[in-house]
Amino acid sequence: MGRRVRWFVFAAAAAWMLLSPAAIQVFGVEAPMVRAWQMFHRRGVGICAARYDDHGRPIDRYALFGMDRTAAPDDFRRITDERRARAMGRRICQKIGAGAEVRVELRCGERDGLRTVLDREEDLCAAR
Amino acid sequence: MRRQVMAALERVLDREASTRSAALLRIGLALVIVVRFGEQLTFRGDVDPVRLALVAGFWLTTLAMLVGWRSQLASAATAAVIMISAWRFGEVGGQSGWTHHHVYLMLTAVLCVALTPCGRSYSLDRWRAVVAAERAGQPPPPERGLVWAQWLIAVQLTAVYFWGAVDKLNPGWLRGDKFEAQLLSYLFDSDPPAMPGWRAMLVVVSVGTVAVELALAVGLWFRRARRWLIPAGIALHVFIYLTLPVTVFSALSVLLYLAYFDPDEIHRAIDRISGEGERE
Numbered sequence: 412m413g414r415r416v417r418w419f420v421f422a423a424a425a426a427w428m429l430l431s432p433a434a435i436q437v438f439g440v441e442a443p444m445v446r447a448w449q450m451f452h453r454r455g456v457g458i459c460a461a462r463y464d465d466h467g468r469p470i471d472r473y474a475l476f477g478m479d480r481t482a483a484p485d486d487f488r489r490i491t492d493e494r495r496a497r498a499m500g501r502r503i504c505q506k507i508g509a510g511a512e513v514r515v516e517l518r519c520g521e522r523d524g525l526r527t528v529l530d531r532e533e534d535l536c537a538a539r
Numbered sequence: 540m541r542r543q544v545m546a547a548l549e550r551v552l553d554r555e556a557s558t559r560s561a562a563l564l565r566i567g568l569a570l571v572i573v574v575r576f577g578e579q580l581t582f583r584g585d586v587d588p589v590r591l592a593l594v595a596g597f598w599l600t601t602l603a604m605l606v607g608w609r610s611q612l613a614s615a616a617t618a619a620v621i622m623i624s625a626w627r628f629g630e631v632g633g634q635s636g637w638t639h640h641h642v643y644l645m646l647t648a649v650l651c652v653a654l655t656p657c658g659r660s661y662s663l664d665r666w667r668a669v670v671a672a673e674r675a676g677q678p679p680p681p682e683r684g685l686v687w688a689q690w691l692i693a694v695q696l697t698a699v700y701f702w703g704a705v706d707k708l709n710p711g712w713l714r715g716d717k718f719e720a721q722l723l724s725y726l727f728d729s730d731p732p733a734m735p736g737w738r739a740m741l742v743v744v745s746v747g748t749v750a751v752e753l754a755l756a757v758g759l760w761f762r763r764a765r766r767w768l769i770p771a772g773i774a775l776h777v778f779i780y781l782t783l784p785v786t787v788f789s790a791l792s793v794l795l796y797l798a799y800f801d802p803d804e805i806h807r808a809i810d811r812i813s814g815e816g817e818r819e
Contacts, residue, residue, distance in 0.1 A: 412654075414553065420654075421552055421687055427649075432702040446643050448702035451783060455720025461729045463810045470732050474801035480728070488728040524711025 435467040459528070461490045463503055466512050475506055493517065493528050500535030511536045554686045555804035556677035560797050561686050562607065562660035563653050565614060567794040572617065572645065575787045589627060596620045607662020614653035621646050641788035644699060647796055651691045656684030692798035697756050704752035715741030725783055752773050759799045769796055
């Protein structure tokens with residue numbers, strides 16, 4: 412490969428590698444040929460972190476229902492929205508029985524992180 | 540300034556240097572490729588002529604690249620097979636694993652290695668050249684050549700770190716939320732660990748990841764900084780491997796650190812640890 416070709420290939424490839432991701436990350440252009448290095452960008456969307464408590468005491472859902480994480484059904488392990496979080500809350504209330512006061516801090520995954528959906532403002536057992 | 544830049548580019552582009560790093564990259568890449576795709580590209584599975592041709596091509600070219608038989612050609616052919624497979628199985632077949640970032644990085648690195656005289660060291664090509672020289676009563680050919688394309692691998696990895704960090708410069712990542720969502724998705728489902736300091740730890744890890752990525756993007760080019768940054772980079776990649784399903788991305792990135800070193804420095808280090816330097 413001649414010197415000129417070598418210099419041209421190097422400059423063109425280096426410029427493409429270093430600058431092309433800006434098309435997507437900075438300018439927001441749709442460019443299928445460009446690799447923007449936005450790794451795991453869409454991961455975590457559609458799953459919620461749900462922390463239940465009874466009168467302020469944290470609840471271990473697995474211990475309460477006698478389940479093992481590896482064997483638990485998918486819809487038990489993964490709460491994906493407010494409706495399912497409330498349904499799980501009702502199951503917990505039933506399991507604990509009379510006098511339970513179950514609240515949940517629910518944060519759900521969106522493109523830019525976790526959004527708080529429920530912040531313990533409601534006694535899920537009272538909603539029965 | 541312009542003169543300094545041109546002088547630096549001339550040192551990179553026009554200088555002949557040791558081919559040992561390029562050969563080590565070739566061997567390492569071939570191994571990473573076999574680990575990544577070997578299980579998928581076998582004669583077990585669909586009896587589809589295109590697939591079977593790709594399977595045969597994959598093993599032929601990758602093994603030739605590994606042992607260094609017509610090394611540059613084998614590396615270029617391996618890149619071609621991966622490219623066609625990524626199109627056939629990823630774009631057309633919808634198998635997402637073929638379109639992941641690490642496949643693109645791997646492909647770029649193999650293409651760059653194919654542009655270096657990577658067969659002049661640690662290869663069947665080298666063995667044959669040495670035997671031919673001995674028969675002719677000549678000294679063995681030097682392990683040197685134009686290795687400019689090796690620097691492109693370092694440029695590519697710098698881009699990966701830099702743009703990976705830029706992508707994380709947003710409140711969601713810096714608060715630790717985005718990383719927590721990824722951990723929920725892959726490790727904890729809807730029950731994050733009930734441990735004190737969990738949120739604070741997420742913030743530290745998230746901010747630390749951005750800081751390390753930016754430091755790697757810039758600092759790996761500097762000899763003094765590499766001493767500290769390479770262990771930090773390895774730690775980062777081990778952590779990523781343990782928490783997220785990145786397959787060979789971690790091993791691949793660490794292997795490509797070799798591209799940041801001066802090839803002659805690597806040559807001397809290998810001589811030194813094998814006692815060759817003392818004999819000279």
